[in-house]
Amino acid sequence: MNIEVTDMRNERDDAFVASQLSAYNAPFAERDFKPLRVFAREADGSVMGGLLADTYWQYLEVHKLWVSEAHRGAGNASRLLLAAENEARRRGCKHAFLDTFSFQAPGFYLKRGYSEFGRLEAFSGKHERYYLHKRLDDTQDLTRDRRARLWKRSLPSPPEASFSSTIPAALRNIRVEDIPALGDLFHAAFLGTVDDGGLTKGQYALKATAILGGRYGAWLPEASWAIEQMGGLRSACLVSDYKPYGCPVIALVATAPPHKRAGDGGILLDAALASLTALGHRECCAMITVGNLASERLFESRKFLPF
Ligand SMILES: CC(C)(COP(=O)(O)OP(=O)(O)OC[C@H]1O[C@@H](n2cnc3c(N)ncnc32)[C@H](O)[C@@H]1OP(=O)(O)O)[C@@H](O)C(=O)NCCC(=O)NCCS
Incomplete structure (x- = not known):
C-alpha cells in the first residue's frame, strides 16, 4: 500500500471516497442529502449575494454566506x-448549524437566534472560530416570534465619579454560591413578561450556571452585582465579556416583582457600568427582546441605544 499525499484535487478520486462513505452511512439514516442554494440577483442576473448550504438528516448546514459590499447593511x-431556513423547514429540518470566524459575522447569527455550542481558538494564531446552532422547530424562535435587538453605549473615559447617587448597603458582587438564589429570582422576575419562557427555578439556575461558567464569554464577577434581601436576592445583574458582540454584555438583569420600579435595575446597571469603566472597557451592550418595555426603558435611562 502506498500513501499518497497531494495538494491536487482529483474529482474522480474525491467522488469515489465520498460515495464509499455515503454507502457506509446508508444503513444509519435516510439518504436525503440535498444542496440548498439561495442567490440575490441584480436585474441583469448578476449575483449580489449568496448562501451555500446543504440539508440532510433534519439539519441545515450553512457553509458560506456572502453579500457584496455595495449591498451590505x-x-x-x-x-x-x-x-434558507424556511426552505430547510419545508424539507423537514429541525436544526441549523454553521461556523464563523470572530472577524466574520458571529454577531449577525447571534441576533438571528443562533447560539454558540463550541469554539476553537488560535486560527492563524489569533482568530476564534465559533460553532453556532439554532432550532428551526422552536416555537419561541427569537427571530420570528420574539425579535431581539442589540443595544449599546460607550463608557466614559476617564471614569465618571459615580453613576448612582444612592448606593444601598445591601449591594454586593455576585458569587458562585448565589446560583440557587439567582434561579429563584429570575423565575419570579420573568414570570408573565414577554421573556417568560416557562422555565422552572431549576432551569433558571442552570441558565445562571451557564453564564457564570463562561457560556456567553468570560463571566465578569467584578461587574456583576446583586442587592440582597433577607434570605435571598432582591435583584441582580450578570455581566459577561462576550467576544462576538465586541464588548461586555449585560447578560441578565432582573428585579423581584415586589421591588420592580423602585430603582434597583438602575442601581445595578450603574454599578456594572462603573465597574466596566474601571476595568478599562470602552463599550457595553445588551440584547433586549423587542416589546420588553421595562427592559427598554431601563437601558434607555442609562443611555443605551439600539445598535
Ligand atoms: C427590566 C427590569 C430588570 C427593570 O428593573 P427595575 O428594578 O424595575 O428597574 P428600575 O426601577 O431601576 O427602573 C429603571 C428605569 O426603567 C423604567 N421602568 C422600569 N420598569 C418599567 C415599566 N414596567 N414600564 C415603564 N418603565 C419602566 C423606570 O421608570 C426607570 O426609569 P427612570 O430611571 O427614568 O425613572 C425588571 O422589570 C425585570 O426584572 N424584568 C424581568 C427580567 C427582564 O426582562 N430583564 C431584562 C432582560 S435580561
Missing part, C-alpha cells in the same frame, strides 16, 4: 438566511 444577508 440593507437586510440582504438576513433575507438570504431566512429564505
Whole structure:
C-alpha cells in the first residue's frame, strides 16, 4: 500500500471516497442529502449575494454566506438566511448549524437566534472560530416570534465619579454560591413578561450556571452585582465579556416583582457600568427582546441605544 499525499484535487478520486462513505452511512439514516442554494440577483442576473448550504438528516448546514459590499447593511444577508431556513423547514429540518470566524459575522447569527455550542481558538494564531446552532422547530424562535435587538453605549473615559447617587448597603458582587438564589429570582422576575419562557427555578439556575461558567464569554464577577434581601436576592445583574458582540454584555438583569420600579435595575446597571469603566472597557451592550418595555426603558435611562 502506498500513501499518497497531494495538494491536487482529483474529482474522480474525491467522488469515489465520498460515495464509499455515503454507502457506509446508508444503513444509519435516510439518504436525503440535498444542496440548498439561495442567490440575490441584480436585474441583469448578476449575483449580489449568496448562501451555500446543504440539508440532510433534519439539519441545515450553512457553509458560506456572502453579500457584496455595495449591498451590505440593507437586510440582504438576513433575507438570504431566512429564505434558507424556511426552505430547510419545508424539507423537514429541525436544526441549523454553521461556523464563523470572530472577524466574520458571529454577531449577525447571534441576533438571528443562533447560539454558540463550541469554539476553537488560535486560527492563524489569533482568530476564534465559533460553532453556532439554532432550532428551526422552536416555537419561541427569537427571530420570528420574539425579535431581539442589540443595544449599546460607550463608557466614559476617564471614569465618571459615580453613576448612582444612592448606593444601598445591601449591594454586593455576585458569587458562585448565589446560583440557587439567582434561579429563584429570575423565575419570579420573568414570570408573565414577554421573556417568560416557562422555565422552572431549576432551569433558571442552570441558565445562571451557564453564564457564570463562561457560556456567553468570560463571566465578569467584578461587574456583576446583586442587592440582597433577607434570605435571598432582591435583584441582580450578570455581566459577561462576550467576544462576538465586541464588548461586555449585560447578560441578565432582573428585579423581584415586589421591588420592580423602585430603582434597583438602575442601581445595578450603574454599578456594572462603573465597574466596566474601571476595568478599562470602552463599550457595553445588551440584547433586549423587542416589546420588553421595562427592559427598554431601563437601558434607555442609562443611555443605551439600539445598535
Ligand atoms: C427590566 C427590569 C430588570 C427593570 O428593573 P427595575 O428594578 O424595575 O428597574 P428600575 O426601577 O431601576 O427602573 C429603571 C428605569 O426603567 C423604567 N421602568 C422600569 N420598569 C418599567 C415599566 N414596567 N414600564 C415603564 N418603565 C419602566 C423606570 O421608570 C426607570 O426609569 P427612570 O430611571 O427614568 O425613572 C425588571 O422589570 C425585570 O426584572 N424584568 C424581568 C427580567 C427582564 O426582562 N430583564 C431584562 C432582560 S435580561
